[in-house]
Amino acid sequence: MRTFAFAAFLVASLALPNVTPAETGFARLFQRDQSGSTAAPKRRQRGFLFFGRKPAKVEPITYTTAWLDSQPAASGDANFECLAQTLYFEARGETVKGQFAVAEVVMNRVASAQFPNSVCGVIKQGTGRRHQCQFSYTCDxxxxxxxxxxxxxxxxxxxxxxxxxxxxxxTEGATYYHTTAVRPRWSRTFTNTAQIGVHLFYRDERYRTASSD
Known part of the structure; x- marks a missing residue:
């Protein structure tokens, strides 16, 4: 009803000779209408913008194979390939949550001043020196x-x-992990932050990453 009244008012105002919308109060009415739109709740404005279609929803991770199978096929650049390959050789027999935890260690290393600043740099660190690399599959x-x-x-x-x-x-900022089948010497000097599946995770307190603060 308000829309029709507003339109009628506008037409009548413009039909009058030598009378401008400002002189008839049109500007004031328009300003009031605009301020009302600005003051409308954001949720209502979003509802108008998305009329006829639903906003995209981000599904939460459930750490199950069912969730993984429901995701689209993954692809990416060299860093993606390095991380996917590492998860395959280091954690494919782990639980889904365990695989995410191992990937998190890689990303925590990227964020740490102690390690290279790229995914591939972290994973390939020490590669070429037998059994001296950071990820055993790269030098076994x-x-x-x-x-x-x-x-x-x-x-x-x-x-x-x-x-x-x-x-x-x-993993609370872990930058190291090992399986429960072994106990490397360095594990005695680092803080054990989590156990997920068959992996134990550790943080070096000298190089805490942003995620562990």
Whole structure:
């Protein structure tokens, strides 16, 4: 009803000779209408903007194979490839949550001044010196051929989610991990922050990352 009244008022105002909208009070009415729109709740304005279509929803991570299988096929640049390959060789037999935790360690290292500042730099650190690399699969002398395609596709989705920043904090800033089958010397000097699946996670207090503050 208000819209029709406003339109009628405008037409009548413009039809009068030598009378401007400002002189008839049109400017004041227009200003009032504009200020009312500005003061409207943001939720109502969003509802108007998205009329006829629903805003995109970000589905929460549930750390299950069902969730992974529901995600689109993952792809990316060299850093994505490095992270996906690391998850395949280091954690494909782990739980989904454990795979996310291992990927988080890589990202925590990228954020730390103690390590290289790229995903591939972190993963390949020390590679070429047998058993002196940071990630054992890069210097154990074994083939790095990917034989389990479905497993790779799943861990690739984990890598994509972590690189996109959609995962949650799991390890409290850990930059090291090892399986429960071993106990390396360095584990005695670092802070144990979590155990997820068969991996124990550690943080070096001298190089705390932003995520662990």
């Amino acid at each position: 002398g074994r083939s790095e051929a990917i034989g389990e395609r479905q497993s790779y596709e799943r861990v690739a989705k984990v890598a994509r989610a972590v690189l996109d920043g959609t995962s949650q904090e799991l």
